[in-house]
Amino acid sequence: MTAEDLKILKSDKVVDARGTACPGPLLAAKKAIGDVQTGQIMEILSADEGTKSDIPKWAKKQNFEYLGSIDEDGIYRLFIKK
Amino acid sequence: MSLEIEQQVKLLQEQLNQLQSKQAKDQISIIVFSGDLDKVLAAMIIATGARAMDMEVKMFFTFWGTAMLRDKNKPVNGKDFMSKMFGFMLPKGSTQLKLSKLNMGGMGTTMLKGLMKKKRVASLEEMVTTAAELGVEINICEMSMDLMGFKKSEMIDYPHLKYCGVGTYLSDADESRVQLFI
Numbered sequence: 001m002t003a004e005d006l007k008i009l010k011s012d013k014v015v016d017a018r019g020t021a022c023p024g025p026l027l028a029a030k031k032a033i034g035d036v037q038t039g040q041i042m043e044i045l046s047a048d049e050g051t052k053s054d055i056p057k058w059a060k061k062q063n064f065e066y067l068g069s070i071d072e073d074g075i076y077r078l079f080i081k082k
Numbered sequence: 083m084s085l086e087i088e089q090q091v092k093l094l095q096e097q098l099n100q101l102q103s104k105q106a107k108d109q110i111s112i113i114v115f116s117g118d119l120d121k122v123l124a125a126m127i128i129a130t131g132a133r134a135m136d137m138e139v140k141m142f143f144t145f146w147g148t149a150m151l152r153d154k155n156k157p158v159n160g161k162d163f164m165s166k167m168f169g170f171m172l173p174k175g176s177t178q179l180k181l182s183k184l185n186m187g188g189m190g191t192t193m194l195k196g197l198m199k200k201k202r203v204a205s206l207e208e209m210v211t212t213a214a215e216l217g218v219e220i221n222i223c224e225m226s227m228d229l230m231g232f233k234k235s236e237m238i239d240y241p242h243l244k245y246c247g248v249g250t251y252l253s254d255a256d257e258s259r260v261q262l263f264i
Binding site: 019030 | 127130131133134135136201202203204212216
């Protein structure tokens with residue numbers, strides 16, 4: 001998905017992991033995905049650039065669809081479809 | 083003829099079962115030999131991260147690594163002279179670990195801990211708590227503990243704590259796809 005598509009995308013759940021460094025965002029995503037139904041969209045907020053590389057790999061392993069990310073002033077918004 | 087094929091199929095099935103039973107699991111084995119703060123931190127980050135990736139995690143603490151699993155609030159009695167000496171010289175619990183480099187009499191370690199707080203990196207103590215919640219298994223080498231005179235009664239309360247020998251490590255490592263020695 002392009003950044004424009006992602007900007008108008010409605011997330012079913014938002015995980016705010018801005019307050020943690022590696023592996024915090026990954027752990028937060030793992031914890032939160034349990035509350036998400038199949039087909040729903042989860043958004044992860046992170047201030048750690050490594051998350052941009054980690055989340056797509058995590059999603060692939062868990063068989064979730066990684067939709068893409070948006071950078072907003074050092075905050076990364078990453079989108080996953082369960 | 084069909085009997086022959088049947089036999090061959092059976093043989094193949096057996097061989098396949100054998101292969102499947104030998105296949106490594108989605109599991110990581112980590113040996114924590116070091117008792118240095120920086121190295122143990124790396125081990126705990128990998129362990130908790132691996133649980134997030136849904137991998138089974140087996141940690142084996144041996145030699146200097148065992149000292150970080152002591153609980154500084156638990157008193158121990160009945161140690162002989164050498165055990166007392168070792169117990170006194172080695173760190174009692176994770177809060178007393180030092181950096182492997184730039185320790186500078188403890189200044190470096192204090193500075194790093196300050197930096198970690200500032201950069202919102204979880205402390206070693208927080209990571210152990212997270213590991214417990216996530217189901218990271220911690221195995222402690224019985225022989226190392228005995229050598230250093232540590233007693234089970236002075237080890238931390240951790241839900242997935244076991245005492246083992248090298249055989250347990252080898253058998254778990256044999257089933258693990260990823261192995262680390264830290």
